[in-house]
Every structure is written in C-alpha cells, then in structure tokens.
Amino acid sequence: MLIPLLRRQILGEILIFVIAAIPLVAVWVLDAGSAVKISVSVLAVLFLLRLPILILASRKIVLPDGTRLTLMLNGYFRGGKLVMVSVGESDARVIRYERNGLALQYNKLAEGRLAIEALQEEAFRLRWLQGRVPVPRFRKFSSRWNSACLTTIALPGSDLTAMIHEMEPKELVRLLARAMRSWHETPVDDCPFDHSPNADLDRALAAIEAGQVDEANFEPQWEKRSADDLLDELESMLPLPTYEPVLTHGDFTLPNVIIDRGKISGLVDVGRAGVSDRHKDLAICARSVRRNLGEQHVDLLFREYGITHVDPVRLKFFTMLDELF
Ligand SMILES: Nc1ncnc2c1ncn2[C@@H]1O[C@H](COP(=O)(O)OP(=O)(O)OP(=O)(O)O)[C@@H](O)[C@H]1O
Ligand SMILES: [Mg+2]
DSSP: OOOOHHHHHHHHHHHHHHHHHHHHHHHHHTTOOHHHHHHHHHHHHHHHTHHHHHHHHSOOEEOTTSOEEOSOOTTOOTTOEEEEEOOOOSSOEEEEEEETTEEEEEEEEEESHHHHHHHHHHHHHHHHHTTTSOOOOEEEEEEETTEEEEEEEOOSSEEGGGGTTTSOHHHHHHHHHHHHHHHHTSOOTTOOOBOOHHHHHHHHHHHHHTTOOOGGGSOGGGTTSOHHHHHHHHHHTOSOOOOOOEEEOSOOOGGGEEEETTEEEEEOOOTTOEEEOHHHHHHHHHHHHHHHTOGGGHHHHHHHHTOSOOOHHHHHHHHHHHTTO
C-alpha cells in the first residue's frame, strides 16, 4: 500500500527528533562526565535544530517572474539556472532547473491546501507508474507550510507542441496513437487509482463545491453554461456502456508528451492517471490534435490507435467532463 507521502515526511521529522533526544537523555540519566554531557548536548541541540537551521541557511529563491519563494526547491544546487515553464493550464507553477544548457530537473510547485493535495495525488501516481510506462523518474515530493514541490528528473527532448512545425502532422499523430496504445495495454490489476466515470463525477462535484472550476475557461461550445449545468448533463448520460478497464493518462495532450529525436521519451503531468475507459484518452487527445494540428488529423489518430468503432457519446462525455478539472 502507498504510504501518504506527507504523513511519511512528518513521521521522518518525528523520528529524527527522537533519535536526537536519546543520547541527550542517556548522558543525563547515566550521569556521564561533564565533558561528555556538554559535547553530547551541543550535538543533540544542533541536530534538533536541523530543520530551522536548514531553513535559515537556504537562501531565498527569486523566480524568473519576480516571485520570491519561501519553499526550498528539492535538489536545487547553486550554479544552475531556473527557467519558468508556462505550457500548462493549471495553477501549478513549473520550473525547469538546467545547467550548461541541459535540463536536469522539473519542479512543480503548488500553493494552498487543494493545490498541495492535487500535487500529492500526482506524486502517488508518478511513483506507481515508475517502470510500468515511460514517465519521468520521481525524485522527491516535499511540503513546507502552505506549499509543496514535486521534483522529477527531466525526460530528454521537448514536448510535442515544440515539434508542430518540425515534424509531419501525420508522424506526430502516429507517435501519439502508439504511445496511447502502450499505456492502454499496461496491466491494471493492482492499480489503486479509480478514474471510472462515477469516480470522476464525484471528483468533479468536489471540485465545483470547492470553487475550483473556472467557468470562464470553458471551451466555446460550453461557454454559456455553468459548471452545475454541465455536471447535471453528465449525470444524465450515465450509465455509459460497460468498457474494458485500461490504464489511462487522463490528460493525453500534446504538451504532456515528450519527444526526443523522433521517439517518445515519456508522458508528464500524470495527476489524473488511473483505470478508466480508453475513450477518455481518445477524447482528450482528439481535442488536442484538433486544436494543434487540425480536424483533418483526428480520424488518423483513431485509425492508428486501432479502434474500429469510436463511441461519439463517450467522446462527448469525457470531453465535457474534462471542463470540470
Ligand atoms: N520531467 C519532465 N521532463 C521533461 N519535460 C517536463 C517534465 N516535467 C514537466 N515538463 C514540461 O513542463 C510542462 C509543464 O509541466 P506539467 O504538464 O506537469 O504542468 P502543467 O500542465 O502546468 O500542470 P497541470 O496539467 O497539472 O495543470 C510540460 O508540458 C513539459 O513540457
Ligand atoms: Mg501539462
């Protein structure tokens, strides 16, 4: 079972505290000589103050957009360069750490309880996916006060949006379809992340109640509708036909696919990965292909993926559902 990362981090801090306190208590109980008492006490106090010392010693990081960050970036070394990445749609800020022009790590930052929880969900999924499908190596998830940071090792290459003018659209679509197939062929027997239509509707309801859904950001076809209205229509579409459960990425879009020298090196942004209907990835990917490459390439995506009957009702359901995240 996955141990919640935040709880593990807190347990780690408590453990360090206990380990530091043991020799301190021991020298006083055993009434050791004063030289031993003093040196053990100094060491223990330094150890107990480890966290505040670390925080004080860490210099404040000023991001390229001018924001001052109180959070210590995981594995941030002097001498490198921090570059803001602004492709995604979320509130999460992504910062690339590079040295000598080479991307080394990506730090995804979240502020506020809900954003931290979402980032923690992404960290859980990323850890589970390691070795199962090509994704970035998980390095660390840490949280301090009101912010959290997920650090991943950079996948080689760039995302597919950077390749739109470099490669043939047909070739890009073929690569997307093949990558999607391999995700959907991954065994899911022990996958703990349920993203079935019902589970996702529950999540959507929670997001609406928490005021997280941005109605101003809806696609043109739904721009006059409210989030509650979309949710009602989605509920009225249930139950969907039974489906073969597969491992879906949940946000299978061009910016989330990384390509290196003509080959896909992996998918990022796995916060919504889990077991669902393959139509979910097909719907979201078709929308991304339509936006970035043009409607004329959508059929090729389905053909290359190898699906003979695409269900338009399910495509609509999953495209609409995505508006609520
Ligand atoms: N480990 C990585 N290796 C290579 N590129 C990465 C990596 N992590 C992030 N990126 C790049 O940074 C971009 C933004 O990252 P990500 O997709 O995780 O954030 P986002 O889309 O802003 O978040 P969200 O979808 O949760 O709103 C990606 O599109 C990709 O280009
Ligand atoms: Mg993204």
